[in-house]
Amino acid sequence: MARLELRNVNKRYGSGLPDTLKSIELAIDSGEFLILVGPSGCGKSTLMNCIAGLEEISGGEILVDGVDISGMSPKDRDIAMVFQSYALYPTMSVRDNIAFGLKIRKLPQAAIDEEVARVARLLQIEHLLGRKPAQLSGGQQQRVAMGRALARRPRIYLFDEPLSNLDAKLRVEMRTEIKLMHQRLKTTTVYVTHDQIEAMTLGDKVAVMKDGIVQQFGTPQQIYNDPANQFVASFIGSPPMNFIPAPLVRQEGRMMALLDSGQERCAVPVTAGEEWLGREVILGIRPEQIIQGTAQGNGMPGITAQVEVTEPTGPDLLVFVTLNGTKVCCRLAPDVSCQIGDSLRLQLDPARVLLFDAGTGERLDRAAVAPQHEHVA
Template sequence: MATLELRNVNKTYGAGLPDTLKNIELKIDDGEFLILVGPSGCGKSTLMNCIAGLESISGGAILVDDSDISAQSPKDRDIAMVFQSYALYPTMTVRENISFGLKIRKMPQADIDTEVSRVAKLLQIEHLLDRKPGQMSGGQQQRVAMGRALARRPKIYLFDEPLSNLDAKLRVEMRTEMKLMHQRLKTTTVYVTHDQIEAMTLGDKVAVMKDGIIQQFGTPKQIYNDPANLFVASFIGSPPMNFIPLRLQRKEGRLVALLDSGQARCELPLAMSDAGLEDREVILGIRPEQINLASGVDTGQPTLRADVQIIEPTGPDTLVFVTLNQTKVCCRMAPDEAPQVGESLNLQFDPARVLLFDAQTGERLGVVGKPQTQARGDNVAQFKGR
């Protein structure tokens, strides 16, 4: 196992070109599972290649166990990488693919056989050892690619979107296998994905990237419950967070957010530091599961009557869509609570679960008792017209 630290890492492909990676600062401890997540083109695979040594960095430092490896060649970094394309040798059997790297390192044949058996048992591919890649399914090939990396027993494993070529059912199965594998091996791991479900379920720590910048770094729970800006809030969560544009008002000495369904209004009192927020345009964020059906019992929480426009049954949940402030809003409900299209519902909101973002910058507005975080980059344009 090993620690991994990135200090102010930058990457550019030439003078006059924009930086692909901008001042990346990350640190993970022995045995942690780090997820790099973000949309296509955000720089996450480039960062992975820089860690592996497949690409050089333009500035900063990459440290393993506090030792700078930035100038080392890939073969000297003791890092194993699993690619999206599997990259298996098509003319070799599974046994030969797994053992190839060990033979290059001139390991004794008896030790190679022992290591191949260990990895095959770990990944449950003993029955595939004499097959070639063309005789196996995508999921089986992915296991072999993982086995080739595992056989090296490196300090760090790197996975570059290893499940993206698999069908949905197999992705879920392999995701579970990877988590079990990490719990058994406890090897420091960096995993690149654009799938936020993988990010939330696999990672001990998550780094959300956009335009070569780390937008937020923290645990999955922190990323989900306390997103740093509009981009993070929108990217993490399925279905995504609702964003409702409005203007803050002051009523009886308190800041309130006014919600309008077209047939009724309600005021959400906000526990916000009010410096400069009155009459300010903001975007209110609330997750679908945090909008509940009013039970009829007075909880003191604001309620609002709204008409159901669309329902989407998903099996374990039903997504119910209403319009608030001329914006489509999703509510997640249990199937036995699901209404019919056209039905009116009394919805209940918990003001303590509401997040506010600046409508111009995308910056998360500070909540009383919590530090204010800064948005990075242009996180607002995509929300115009919602």
């Protein structure tokens, strides 16, 4: 296990070209699980390759336990990587695939056999040791690839979208296996994914990336509840956050965002500086933070809107309405009774409402003090 720190890391592929990675600042303690998440082309795999030594950085430092490893070759970094493609040797048995790195290091055969047995037991693949990769399912191949990395007992593990080739059911199962494995071994791990569900469920820390910049770095709860900007808010959460253009006015001595369903208007109390009075902002609220209104009311602002689409998912009912000319998703209890065309009373929790600058996407109502190690673009 080891502490990993990236200080002002940059990557440029050629003179005159823009930086692929821009001033990356991240740090995770020994035994923590870091998720690098973002859309395709955001730089997360490039950053992973830089940590592994497969790519040279153009500037900055990569430190492991305080030692700069930026100039070291991959074999000297004591870092193991699990690739998306598994990269198993097709002519070797599972046993030999796992043992390959140990043989290269010229360990005694007894030590190799003991380590292979330990890893196979950990990943529950003892019965597969004599098979070739072509005789394995996708999930079994992924376990073997993980086993090959685990057998090295490195200081840091890197996973580059390891589950993206699996079907949905197997992906969920393997996600649980990876989490259980990390809980048992307490290994320092960096995991690249474009799947925000993996980011929320696996990571101790999450770095959300876009265009080579870390937009926000923090715990999954910080990222979800206190997103730095509209991009982060839109990327994390399923269904995604609703973004509603809304004018700000002053009513009863408070700043309010106005909503209009076509049937009714309501004013939602918000927090914003006086300079935003009379201007249009983006009101963000997650689908699960819009609830069915009660007859008695509970002090939260309510609005009646026409149901346009319903999507039963089993544990939830997704209901779509229009507010301020924008389609809005509401995540309601599965037993809510409504049909397309019905008028439905909805309520919004003002404490959960976020405000964003319509031009830049930056938060208007966010605390000035950011969490430790966080970088906001």
